[in-house]
Amino acid sequence: MKTNPKIKIKKINHVGISINNRTKSLSLYKDLLGLEVIPSMIDQENIIWTKTRDGTMVHLVEPNDENGIILPDFHVAFEVENFEETLEVLKESDWEIVIGPGERMDGQKFVYILDDDNNMLEFTTNNYIKHADRITDELGYSKNKDI
Template identity: 40%
Template sequence: MRSHMPGQIKTKQINHVTTMVKDTARAMKFYNELLGIKQIESQVPNPEITWLQLDNGIMVHLIETEEAPVKPENTHHAFEVEDFEGTMKILEENGYEISRHGVRYDGQGFMFTHDPDGNRVEFCTGSGYFPAPGRPD
């Protein structure tokens, strides 16, 4: 692994957090009706993920699974970064494998890697960073 200086990747903010739930309707009574977090349109073709968003733009993704509360491959932090391509290069140069990457329907670029303890970490752009791919019919 290459040596690196702190702050090579310019992290702007938390983009979203994920929460595993067994029953989305029940979870929505808490997150949407009680906490007031608004549901927004999903940006991925997965009906098991419900997208919510706070007024400040930070999102909460509810992922319905029988393995709730924890399904390790879905639990992660998502950091919004200034330089998406530069972040990918820095991660790879420092020995971190990019396990998956792409562009969501809103033009948000994303990539996943793992921290040294095996925790899944996502780095992403804001919406509209890339041309948005078409939604499937």
């Protein structure tokens, strides 16, 4: 039986995975599994952005308690058909928005909620909506190209 979901998901945009050792984790995800380290579109040094050959992103997330807020590092990001509609559905629902809404350097919009099991879910638009001239080093630290 088909349902008519209130939030229409296009695909999984990325997943976030908790790591504790940047160098050791990169030896697995980059060297062994072949993920490509790509420039991050946020100014947080605790996240390494990588992608698979088909373009699916995997974010490697070191622990961070910025602003005293501790949230799960593991998350799944769903790319949605209509971000504004998704945001309205979330605001009208019983699910609390814990981060966002916001916009990354490349124009990607995002918002996060926690489910009842403390799993973090992110809802996003497509990536690379606008150009962001970022570079990354071999350890996944990103910065603006002109710096």
